[in-house]
Structures are given as C-alpha cells and as structure tokens.
Amino acid sequence: QSVLTQPPSASGTPGQRVTISCSGSRSNIGSKTVNWYQQLPGRAPELLMYNDYQRPSGVPDRFSGSKSGTSASLAISGLQSEDEADYYCAAWDDSLNGYVFGSGTKVTVL
C-alpha cells in the first residue's frame, strides 16, 4: 500500500481538463516538495513537475501543479492523446527517511 494516495484512474476527451490528486501527511507532502513523474506505456518514468509546481524544460505549460497542506494536484489542460500515461506523485518522507511514491493514476484520453 502506497504512502501517498492517488485515484487509480482519470479520463477525459481531447481538449478537456483532467486533475489528479495526491494525498499524503505532514511527514511528506506537508513538509516537503512534491514531484510528479509521467510514465508512458512501456517506457521508464520521466520527471514532469518538480518543487510542487515547476516544469522542467520541455514540459508543455498545459501541465500545472499545486499543493495545499498535505495534498497536491496535477492538472492537464487541453488534454491530448499523447498524454495517455501513468502519473505518479513523489516526495521525501521524514518519518520513513526515504522517498515515497503515490499509487499512480492512469490517464485515458477517450
């Protein structure tokens, strides 16, 4: 069972907005920055968002991140077919003295 909780799935039609939540606790999200990773089918994960809301170079601005208290969110605006992937949140956990990942959310473009 993952320390960070995400919905197992999310979906939308092309152009729609999809939001993925990530719920944690004071020892991880509540006190540490959250990062998001995108894993395309059959590929290794890639960094999608860091420091709660910052995008690495090359990540489209239709991806956005936010955090409030012990929860974080990733939003995809203007959903595109190439966004079909698994998305994982992650953070350092002070209680566990290690990194923790969310359970993952599979985004489907209908």
Added chain:
Amino acid sequence: EAQLVESGGGSVKPGGSLRLSCVASGFTFRSAWINWVRQAPGKGLEWVGRIRSKINGGTTDYAAPVKGRFSISRDDSKNTVFLQMISLKSEDTAVYYCTTESPMATTFDYWGQGTLVTVSS
C-alpha cells in the same frame, strides 16, 4: 546527454542473490547521487535506496522492505553503481531502474531503461 544503463537482471530462486549494475555517462558521475527505484509487474513505483556522492560522504539509505538484504555501492572510476541483492523474495520481482537524484530539488532527473529481476522457484 545523461544516460544510465542497467544490467544484471535475470531469474533467480527465492533465497538467491543477484547484483545489478548501472553504468552512467554524459554527466559528472562522481558528483551524482544515484537511486534505485523498482516497479513490480503491473504495479506502481517503489523507492529502493540511494547512495550519495563521495564528496557528500558516499552514505546510503534504504527502504524498509529491503534494508539488511540490499546494499548499494559505487565505483567512480567506472561510472558505475551496484545494487547487491541477497535473500531474494518473490515480492522483489520487478523492473529495477537506476536514477540520478538532484538532492536540492529531491527529483529523479534521469532514468535508465530498467532491468527485470524475477524471483521464482
């Protein structure tokens, strides 16, 4: 461009051992913190452990499920990190990825393609 290549995966019986390697190129390896992350078939990502750069002490951290069974080491002369796994269990079956870590940003910036470890009798 940074590149990580894992090797050493394969099939092993429960209780057996395996050593994975991660060879890096395209960045200053001796300054890099390297993590191992695994993914069981059809499941999510799980952090395994990390090794800091020697300049930061070269120390290691491990996730609870592998502590005492897995150990991470590095050979900066060969740009290589190793994951030694002993007393393997069926639940260790997974694709193992090595990644670089930016310690200030706590991000996993570059990932290898992964190597599959199957623990089965």
